[in-house]
Amino acid sequence: MEVLERKMQTLPVPTKVIPAEQIDPKRLRTEEMVLNVGPQHPSTHGVLRLEAVLDGELVIDVVPFLGYLHRCFEKHAEAMTYPQVVPYVDRMDYLAPMNGELGYALAVERMMGIEVPEKVEYIRVLFNELQRIASHLVAVGTFGMDAGAFTPFLYCFRDREDVLEIFEKTCGARLLYNYIWVGGLSHDLHPDVLSMCRAFVKKSRATHKEINELLTFNKIFVERVANIGILKPDVAINGGASGPMLRGSGVKWDLRRDDPYSIYDRFEFEVPVGTGMMGTLGDCFDRHWVRMCEWEQSLNIIEQVLEKFPQNDKTDVQKAVPKRIKPAAGEIYSRVETARGELGYYIISKDNINPWRVKVRSPAFVNLSLLPIISRGYLMADLIVILGSVDIVLGEVDR
Amino acid sequence: MFQDLNQFIVSLIGKGDLSDILSVVVYSALPLVLILLYALVAILGEMKISAWLQDRLGPMRTGPYGILQPIADMLKLIQKEDTTPKLADKKLYNAAPFIVFIGSYMAFAALPFAAMYAGARINTGIFYIVAVSGVVVVGILMAGWGSNNKYALLGSMRSVAQIVSYEIPAGLAILSVVMIAGTMDLQTISHLQQGGLQNWFIFGGPKSLAGFGGGYAWILTPLMVVSFLIYIVASLAETNRVPFDIPEAESELVAGYHTEYSAMKFALFFLAEYANMFAVSAIASVLFLGGWNSPIAGFLDAPWMGAIWFIGKAFSFVLIQIWIRWTLPRLRVDQLMHICWKVMIPFGMATVLLVGTIVTFLAH
Numbered sequence: 001m002e003v004l005e006r007k008m009q010t011l012p013v014p015t016k017v018i019p020a021e022q023i024d025p026k027r028l029r030t031e032e033m034v035l036n037v038g039p040q041h042p043s044t045h046g047v048l049r050l051e052a053v054l055d056g057e058l059v060i061d062v063v064p065f066l067g068y069l070h071r072c073f074e075k076h077a078e079a080m081t082y083p084q085v086v087p088y089v090d091r092m093d094y095l096a097p098m099n100g101e102l103g104y105a106l107a108v109e110r111m112m113g114i115e116v117p118e119k120v121e122y123i124r125v126l127f128n129e130l131q132r133i134a135s136h137l138v139a140v141g142t143f144g145m146d147a148g149a150f151t152p153f154l155y156c157f158r159d160r161e162d163v164l165e166i167f168e169k170t171c172g173a174r175l176l177y178n179y180i181w182v183g184g185l186s187h188d189l190h191p192d193v194l195s196m197c198r199a200f201v202k203k204s205r206a207t208h209k210e211i212n213e214l215l216t217f218n219k220i221f222v223e224r225v226a227n228i229g230i231l232k233p234d235v236a237i238n239g240g241a242s243g244p245m246l247r248g249s250g251v252k253w254d255l256r257r258d259d260p261y262s263i264y265d266r267f268e269f270e271v272p273v274g275t276g277m278m279g280t281l282g283d284c285f286d287r288h289w290v291r292m293c294e295w296e297q298s299l300n301i302i303e304q305v306l307e308k309f310p311q312n313d314k315t316d317v318q319k320a321v322p323k324r325i326k327p328a329a330g331e332i333y334s335r336v337e338t339a340r341g342e343l344g345y346y347i348i349s350k351d352n353i354n355p356w357r358v359k360v361r362s363p364a365f366v367n368l369s370l371l372p373i374i375s376r377g378y379l380m381a382d383l384i385v386i387l388g389s390v391d392i393v394l395g396e397v398d399r
Numbered sequence: 400m401f402q403d404l405n406q407f408i409v410s411l412i413g414k415g416d417l418s419d420i421l422s423v424v425v426y427s428a429l430p431l432v433l434i435l436l437y438a439l440v441a442i443l444g445e446m447k448i449s450a451w452l453q454d455r456l457g458p459m460r461t462g463p464y465g466i467l468q469p470i471a472d473m474l475k476l477i478q479k480e481d482t483t484p485k486l487a488d489k490k491l492y493n494a495a496p497f498i499v500f501i502g503s504y505m506a507f508a509a510l511p512f513a514a515m516y517a518g519a520r521i522n523t524g525i526f527y528i529v530a531v532s533g534v535v536v537v538g539i540l541m542a543g544w545g546s547n548n549k550y551a552l553l554g555s556m557r558s559v560a561q562i563v564s565y566e567i568p569a570g571l572a573i574l575s576v577v578m579i580a581g582t583m584d585l586q587t588i589s590h591l592q593q594g595g596l597q598n599w600f601i602f603g604g605p606k607s608l609a610g611f612g613g614g615y616a617w618i619l620t621p622l623m624v625v626s627f628l629i630y631i632v633a634s635l636a637e638t639n640r641v642p643f644d645i646p647e648a649e650s651e652l653v654a655g656y657h658t659e660y661s662a663m664k665f666a667l668f669f670l671a672e673y674a675n676m677f678a679v680s681a682i683a684s685v686l687f688l689g690g691w692n693s694p695i696a697g698f699l700d701a702p703w704m705g706a707i708w709f710i711g712k713a714f715s716f717v718l719i720q721i722w723i724r725w726t727l728p729r730l731r732v733d734q735l736m737h738i739c740w741k742v743m744i745p746f747g748m749a750t751v752l753l754v755g756t757i758v759t760f761l762a763h
Contacts, residue, residue, distance in 0.1 A: 035549050042653060057553065057732060148641065148729025154453040214726075220642055221728045380553070381731045 032060060035380070039068050043146050043384045046394030048368075050387070057380045062372050066365075069398040077358040082108055082182055082325040085358065090176035092362065093396040095138050098131035098167075099338035100396075101180035106261055107334035107345040108182045111327035116320045119313045120184055121263045126197065126305045127167070127179070128262075129298040133204065134163040135339035136291045136298075139244075139391040143288055144215045146388035147224045152215045159207045162200045166193055183321040197306055201299050208295055216292055225288060226279030229374045229386035233282065239373070240366045243341025244294065245390060248274040248287035255337035267304045269297045284389035291391075326353050340364050340391060364396040407515070426518055430507035437710075438673045441717055442469040448718070449725045479662040484547055487659065491545030496660065496667035498538030503674040505531040510681050511586045513691045513705030524585035525573055528682060529566065532637070535675070536562050539656050542668075546659040554655025557732055558639060564739045565636035565643075571747030572630035575623065575754045576686045579604045579616075589690035596694045601627050601687040619757060622750050627687045629747050631716075634679035636735070638672065641724040643735060680716030681709065688712055 035052045038044035047068035053061040073092060077085045089104045090097035102124055109116065141156030164174045169190045171179045179186050215221055231241065236249040246253055254271040256264040272293030274286025327349040335344040341363030348357040367390050375386045408425065409418050443458075443466060450457030458465030483492060509524040511517040521527050536559050543555020579600060580588045591605050592598045598605045603619035636643040652658070657668045684690060690712075691705025699708075730738070 033549060035553075144728065148644070149727065150449075151453050151725050154455065158454055215728070218728060220730055223734055224728060224731055379731060379733070 030055070037383075043388065045142060045387070045392055048387075048392065048394055048397070050371075050383075052380065052383060054380060059375055059378055059380060059383050062375050062383060064368055064371055066368075066398055069394045071399065073399040074358055074360065077355055079354065081353045082327075082355060085355070086181060087176065087178045090178060091395055092360065092399055093135075093338060093340065093343070093364070093393050094175060095393050096131050096135040096339040097175070097177055098127045098180060099135075099336060100343060101177065102128055102262070103334065103336035103338070103343045103345055105180045105182050106336060107332055107347050108325065108327065110334055111330065111332050111347065111349060112182075112322065112325065114183045114320055114322065116183060117313075117315045117317070118263075119310050119315050120317050120320070122305055122309050123185060123189060123317070124180060124262055125264065125267070126302060126309075127170075129301045129305070130163045130166060130197070130200075132298045132339045133295055134160045136295050137163075139291055139339070140211060140215070140288065140295075143225075143385075143388040143391070144221070146384050147221055149215055149218070149221065152211055155207060155211060155214070159200075159204055162196075162203065166196050166200065169193055169196070181318070181321055182325055184319065185317040188317045194306060194309065194311070197302060201302055201306075204295075204299055208292070208299075212292065216288065222278050222285060225284040225385055225389070227283050227285075228378050228382045229284045229287075229389055230280050231282040231370060231374050235370070235373060236282065239370045241341070241370055242363045242366065243337070243339070244287050244290040245341060245363075245367045245370070247272065248290045248389075249282035250274050250276075250286075255335060255342060259335065261334075261336055266308070267301050269301050272297065284385055287389045287391075324353070326351065335361070338363060340393065340396070341367060360399060362396045362399065364390075364392040364394075365399075368392050368397055426516075427508075429512075429516070430510070430518055431504065433512075433710075434504065434507065434670065434674045434677070437677055437714075438670055439469045439473075441673050441676070441714075441721075442472070444718065445721050445724075448721050452722070452725045473666065476662055476666040481662040481664065482659075484659050486547045488545040488547065491541040492659075493545075493664075495538045495542035495545055496657075496664040496671070498541065499535050500538075500667045500671040500674070502531055502534035502538060503671045503678060505534070506678040507674070509585060510678070511589050511685060511690055512709050513703060514589070515703060516706065517586050520584065520586050523583045525577065525583045525588075525682070525686070528585075528678070529570060529573070532675075532678070533562075533566070535671070542660070543656040546656070548659050550652045550654075551656050551658045554652045554658070557652075558656060560732075561639070561643065561735060562637055564736060565633045565743075568629050568739060568743035568747045569633035569637060571744070571751050572626040572633065573682075573686060574751050575626040576600045576604075578751070578754055578758050579619065585685050585690070589685055589692065592689040592692050593696075594692075595696040596689075599687065599689040599692075618761075619754060622754050622757075623687065625746060626750050626754075627683070629743050629750070630683055630687070632738075632743065634683060635720060635723065636739070638675045638679055638720070640676065640720050642727045642730050644724075644729055676717050676720055677713055680720070681713040683716055684709065684712035 033054045035054050037050040037052055039047040039049045044050065049065040049068065051063045051065065052059055071091070073088055076088060080088075086101055086104060089100045093100050137156040137160045141153035144150075144152040167177060167179070168174050170193055171177050171187050173179070177186075231245065231249045233249045233251050236246050236251060241249070242253070250273050252271050252273050255261070256269075257271055270293075272290050274281055274283075274290055276283070276286060277289065278285045329349055329351040331346065331348040333344055333346045335342050337343075342361065343363055344361035346357070346359040346361070347355050350356040371387060371390060375383050378386065408422050412418050412421070446465075446468060447457045449455075458468035461467040461471045483489065506528045508518040509521050509527050511524075539555050539558045539562075543551045543553075543558070546552070576588065577583055580591055582588060588600075592600060594605070596602065601620070601623050603616035603623060606616050635641075657665060660668060689708075691709040693700040693704070693708055
């Protein structure tokens with residue numbers, strides 16, 4: 001910021017010609033360049049616009065401008081019945097809709113005191129972890145692309161395709177599922193799904209290894225992403241960061257472990273945190289590494305789910321779905337750990353079939369707010385990498 | 400057998416004005432035809448190789464296995480609207496792609512394609528190529544400045560800094576060969592490497608000739624390998640290919656200096672990039688890998704077959720460049736400069752010094 005303050009001082013422009021040897025170097029002035037990045041820029045991960053103040057290639061300040069994908073979700077939700085909100089929830093974090101749906105369903109279920117059958121819980125956890133992997137695959141792939149590596153991106157998408165096929169077989173949709181309902185699910189599992197999941201776990205472990213070799217421990221990649229975009233743990237906590245962004249800074253905080261919901265307390269998994277293994281604690285490499293580790297942990301959870309899954313349980317997955325969803329007057333804040341962090345729903349009910357207010361605390365929005373803090377003083381090329389490491393989804397940022 | 404193409408033409412139509420004119424036309428048109436044909440193959444190669452590396456099929460619809468895709472792309476580019484930004488510096492903006500292309504096309508004049516054909520036999524051939532390649536820098540700077548676009552300006556500034564810096568290690572690597580060969584004439588350098596693999600400059604140069612070190616030349620091998628590697632890395636940087644594609648870094652600068660260009664002007668930049676790739680690969684093969692010589696003495700070494708060896712060697716380097724492009728991430732500007740000034744130039748200097756010492760004291 002000292003640079004900026006120095007630049008901000010307006011110096012008088014000399015009117016007469018001064019001989020070169022008499023010019024005081026301190027009086028010479030260069031100008032910053034304001035570079036508009038986006039909303040149609042290839043690396044803004046959607047329609048984000050950044051205004052970067054550059055001194056040569058050095059980023060002095062960066063201001064994110066939001067709202068290009070604003071769809072009035074929260075206002076819309078007030079005009080709809082509770083089940084009608086679910087498809088709109090999909091459209092927030094469109095890379096991890098299952099996570100978002102679970103959060104909404106849990107919030108309403110808690111308001112109404114609904115207990116869902118155990119089989120439904122297992123399917124929800126299974127699909128949430130598959131979704132987390134699918135989302136991290138996109139995050140890792142696009143992060144690699146921001147650093148200039150194109151090929152890992154396609155390997156990631158190849159594997160994501162398998163997850164989407166599992167979802168498609170179950171509910172018919174590949175992107176926006178409307179699958180997790182308040183009190184249940186829209187469809188039971190297709191008989192093939194469990195074997196498909198087993199095959200996926202096996203294949204995904206191989207891809208995990210491959211991406212680590214090709215990207216994570218590539219010398220050039222490490223040089224590019226280590227020691228930049230450093231987010232200190234205290235700044236991360238004060239800034240409200242969550243998900244891989246928070247854990248990358250070394251803070252061990254995962255809602256699945258610290259505020260368990262659904263049946264996450266039945267599974268054993270680790271909460272990977274950044275250690276500064278390639279540079280400084282909380283740099284872009286740590287965030288990437290946390291995502292890679294979480295991918296592995298999700299595979300562990302899926303394996304445990306497949307092991308414990310009640311296959312002979314013929315319970316109807318819509319058994320607990322209420323005929324009429326009309327929570328008693330009151331309010332609730334319910335949160336889940338999505339691929340991006342803490343997704344919270346604050347719902348106020350006035351004893352009506354429509355929610356009176358649905359406020360969403362979206363992790364991508366809060367994480368993005370830290371971008372200016374962590375990208376000042378780095379180069380323009382670093383800014384793109386830092387933005388990639390935050391892993392935003394504009395559908396969720398703007399809602 | 401004819402010693403060069405000129406004699407071949409004379410033998411066909413007799414010596415006279417007509418044969419002179421025809422020689423000039425043939426000599427100047429051949430590289431252009433070659434660039435165009437090669438670009439089509441290289442673009443298809445880039446598409447297909449990247450696809451295979453990435454578990455894709457690549458183009459499959461245009462012609463059998465999509466082999467007509469580059470032609471379709473070229474036709475598409477010709478049809479597209481030629482746009483000029485309103486606030487662009489029109490003169491610079493319009494001239495830039497031609498200057499860039501001319502810079503890389505001019506280098507082809509001095510390349511010895513075969514024993515019987517080199518566009519122009521210049522006694523300072525390699526020096527000439529290094530010099531005209533520098534013209535490309537001017538064109539890129541004009542494109543970046545003339546577009547009146549911040550991304551283009553950033554891209555062109557990076558590009559100029561990069562190409563100018565990397566000419567130094569490339570020059571040092573070239574110098575090692577020139578010191579052993581004692582000439583800058585590329586055709587002579589090629590002739591010196593006749594007689595099989597062991598006479599190539601990467602293995603220390605000709606062993607049989609007195610004055611070039613004889614058997615001592617073998618001790619130059621490790622130094623020449625270092626020179627060769629320096630040249631390969633520097634040439635990647637000079638052609639703006641991954642991991643040095645910082646000037647056109649898609650994720651940062653959209654398309655760098657050619658962001659604003661469309662239609663044929665864009666095609667010229669594209670063509671120049673591919674022509675440049677071939678030029679640096681060809682120089683690497685002439686200087687270090689025997690140029691148009693067959694690796695085994697007497698094996699397929701008719702004068703015209705040299706062209707096949709030459710193009711084959713150069714093209715395999717182009718393939719390596721493509722392979723690298725689709726495998727590695729991109730460096731950052733400061734890291735790029737770090738590698739150039741703090742790693743490659745010291746190594747290049749040391750190699751030049753050692754090679755010079757050995758050539759001076761042992762060879763004569």
